[in-house]
Amino acid sequence: MRAPGTVAAPWVELNGVTVRYGRVQALTDVHLIVQPGERVALVGANGSGKSTLLRVLHGLADAQGGGLHCDSALRQAMVFQRPHMLRTSAQNNVALALWLRGVRWRTARSQALAALARVGLADIAGQNARTLSGGQQQRLALARAWALRPDVLLLDEPTASLDPHAKREVEALMADFADSHGSAGPAHPVTMVFSSHNLGQVKRLASRVIYLEHGRLVADLPVHDFFNGPLPEAARLFVKGELG
Structure with a gap:
């Protein structure tokens, strides 16, 4: 048991991670620490590296540079934008x-x-x-992930292709799962990392927002500060809806 007053070990830590697909550099020198129980939203324009970062976190993409340390004792599950049925x-x-x-x-x-x-x-x-309909398939994918009792839930644009009603249903389930506990027990609330273009959804679900631009991590802020404080120019334009 961890001594009182000590800081919990992070779920994952990335130090200068770089990922290339042939000549395309998908991530560049990414430094990131995610603590257990955090709700982290990945935002940015198409091609900014959100999906690649999620794949790195889930072990589906290899880093060509930098280092990654992950607490392998915590179970992970990932839900894709178009889950395979x-x-x-x-x-x-x-x-x-x-x-x-x-x-x-x-x-x-x-x-x-x-x-x-x-x-x-x-x-x-x-x-x-x-x-099944698109919304039903996405809920099925969430059921498949939840059945594994994950401590970490990764989601790649989970509501992007759904109608408004289905989006609300899936978002409610995401919030419900994030409030639950995984296989590690009550001391380890579920960690959720998700990518989204829906800034309202980000406000409702995230505690922290990471903005990616051309594979680089440009901003990493608490959700309130991201939407109310100063931002780098590209991030500011994205929040205003001028980048997508």
Whole structure:
């Protein structure tokens, strides 16, 4: 047990991380520390590096420069803007994720049904996941992630392609999950890192905002300061809606 008064270890720490895809430099010299329980929004114009940074944090993209340290004891799950749905029932889409983590199939099916109920999809558990609407598929992806009891939830533009009603539903679930606890227990509230172009959503869900520009981390501020304080010029224009 950590001694009273000591600072909690960060979930992840990036020191000068650089990522290249061929001749394209997606991230340049990124320094970042995220503490357990933070709600971090990644914002910036298209191509600024938000998705690449999320992939680095989830171990899906390798850094060609710099260093990364992550607390491997904390479980992670990621939800993509267009989540992949297997050609099987909604329930099996969730159960298979649990089965791959070593949960027995019968137990996985039961836990999958509970996860679907959590996101309001219990009534379509037997329906082929690929026939669901975009909003339903995104809620299914959240159920699949939540069923794994992650300590860290990463989301890449989770409401970008949804209609207003579906956006509200998914955003409410994000807030609900961020208020819950993962596998590490009550002392470790869920950490949430998400990318978004929806600045209203950022205000509602984030405690901290990171602005990226051409792969560089330009601003890293508490949410109130980001929307009310001075910003670098590109970030200021983005907040005003003049960059997208």
